[in-house]
Amino acid sequence: MSEPVPIHAEGIFIMGIDGGVWEDLIFEYLDRDHYYRGLMRSRETLLNELRTVMSNMQGFLDEETIKINGEVVRARVVDISLGFRGSFDRPYLEFYIYFKGNLKRGVNKYEDYYEEEVAEYDYEIVWLFPPGFKILDYEFAGEGSIMGNGNILRLMVKKGLRVGNYESITFEVP
Template sequence: MSEPVPIHAEGIFTMGVDGGVWESLIFEYLDKDRYYKNLLRDREGLLNELRTIMENMQGFLDEETIKINGEVVKARVIDVSLGFRGSFDRPYLEFYIYFKGNLRRGVNRYEDYYEEEVAEYDYEIVWLFPPGFKIIEYEFAGEGSILGSGNILRLTVKKGLKVGNYESITFEAP
């Protein structure tokens, strides 16, 4: 029996004017043996698996150092859900994560320090800042572009790219 294999991920970060950031992180899998479908038959087993997955994700987040304007902030996994994309061999896990920093008028900086690794699958990241905010610069692995009225950042990372160690976004708040 083979374990589910991650094939794609997407993270959407939505920053509020108060410095709170909601992150929706979705991991898509190829699950030929339908491990996750089989868990649906056992509610307690499914809840235990999702609890373990949440704890594991929290462990990864605890290894990161996230800073907003130089102050360390802690990301917390709020919940996780399981779904399927068209068939039971294409499950996904969606994590809901929250962290908050103190913003100031003018230039602000988000930074994340984490272990360097090689991307095992393609993924995309979108940062959505409030209207009136403006992204000045960013440092991430992969390809990026600033969209909208300068308050949306879209990043793509291809499988095999070295990622991590450091990423940042410098942005202006009104």
């Protein structure tokens, strides 16, 4: 029996005017042996597996250093869910993550320091800032573009790209 293989990920970060950030992180898998479907036969088995995966994700987050305006903030996994995209071959795990920093009028900066690695699959990241906020600059691996009224950042990373170590977004709060 083969393990599910991650094939794509997407992270959507939504920043509130209070500096709180909700992250919706989705990992899609190819699961030909239906490992995740099998877990659904027992509620207890499924919940134990989801608790373990959630704990593992929290461990990865604890290894990162996230800063907003130079102050370290802690990201917490709030919940997790399992779903399927059209068939039991295509499960996904969705993590709900939250962190909060202190914003100020004028220029602000989000920074994330984490272990460098090579992307094992394509992934996309979208940052949504409140209306009136303006993204001034960003530093990420991959290709990015500022959209909307300057308050949306879309990033795309292709499999095989070296990522990590440092990323940042400099933005203005009115």
